[in-house]
Amino acid sequence: MRVDIISIFPEYFSPLDLSLIGKARATGLLDLAVHDLRTWTHDVHRTVDDTPYGGGPGMVMRPEPWGEALDAILPAGPPARLVVPTPAGQPLRQALAHELAAESHLVFGCGRYEGIDQRVLDDAATRARVTEVSLGDYVLFGGEVAVLVILEAVTRLLPGVLGNADSLAEESHAHGLLEGPVYTKPPVWRDRGVPEILRSGDHGRIARWRRDEALLRTARRRPDMLATLSPMSWTNGTSRR
Ligand code: 6GU
Secondary structure, eight states: OEEEEEESOGGGGGGGGSHHHHHHHHTTSOEEEEEEGGGGOOSTTOOOEEOOTTOOSSOEEOHHHHHHHHHHHSOSSSOOEEEEEEEEEEEOOHHHHHHHHTOSEEEEEOOOTTOBOHHHHHHHTTTSEEEEEESSSSOOSSSHHHHHHHHHHHHTTSTTTSSOTHHHHHSTTSSSSOOOOOOOSOSEETTEEOOGGGGSOOHHHHHHHHHHHHHHHHHHHOHHHHHTOOTHHHHTTSSOO
């Protein structure tokens, strides 16, 4: 997968050298470049923002540097997917992470201040598939941290990035449920034991216990998720009870 990131703070992206994303880059699974938006300014102050038309607080990102940046980075051939983080976007969910993981080229445009002049997105939509994405119902200073989050959610779905692909099948949101509690050794720690069933070796009972714990936790913490659950999640995909 090819990824380009455009930002006025390229230094925000140094964590992408680390851990599994760093390894995916080193092994060629991920071809990632970070671009400084100010490269495409031409005034001495390298200005990227100005006051909003219509008045109001804050600043808006001017269209000219963004237009030149996207002219340079969006490919001429099959349109790339342009992802713009904004609290006004479509909520990031696991389904969207899977959708983005299926793309061959993602371009991230990081807005700051009150956002990017709308004409940039309207113009880009003639050459790219534009998706505005929100992390949730709260406001960040800018899109940089959101891009780190989105990239982590997406790249771990790429074949070969996660050491054990089975982890993807078990985790929270894989079946529209939260994952229940997990345990490791020692069997007793500070007088707290591990649920006996997990040490029973009965894989059928263990699977049903885990499904029940996932349902209980989801009902308590995220009742909204149960409302849209498919019946398969209630049965662990089998007809056994
Ligand atoms: Cl994606 N960007 C910004 N700036 N703020 C946010 C957000 C994104 N998601 C929630 N708040």
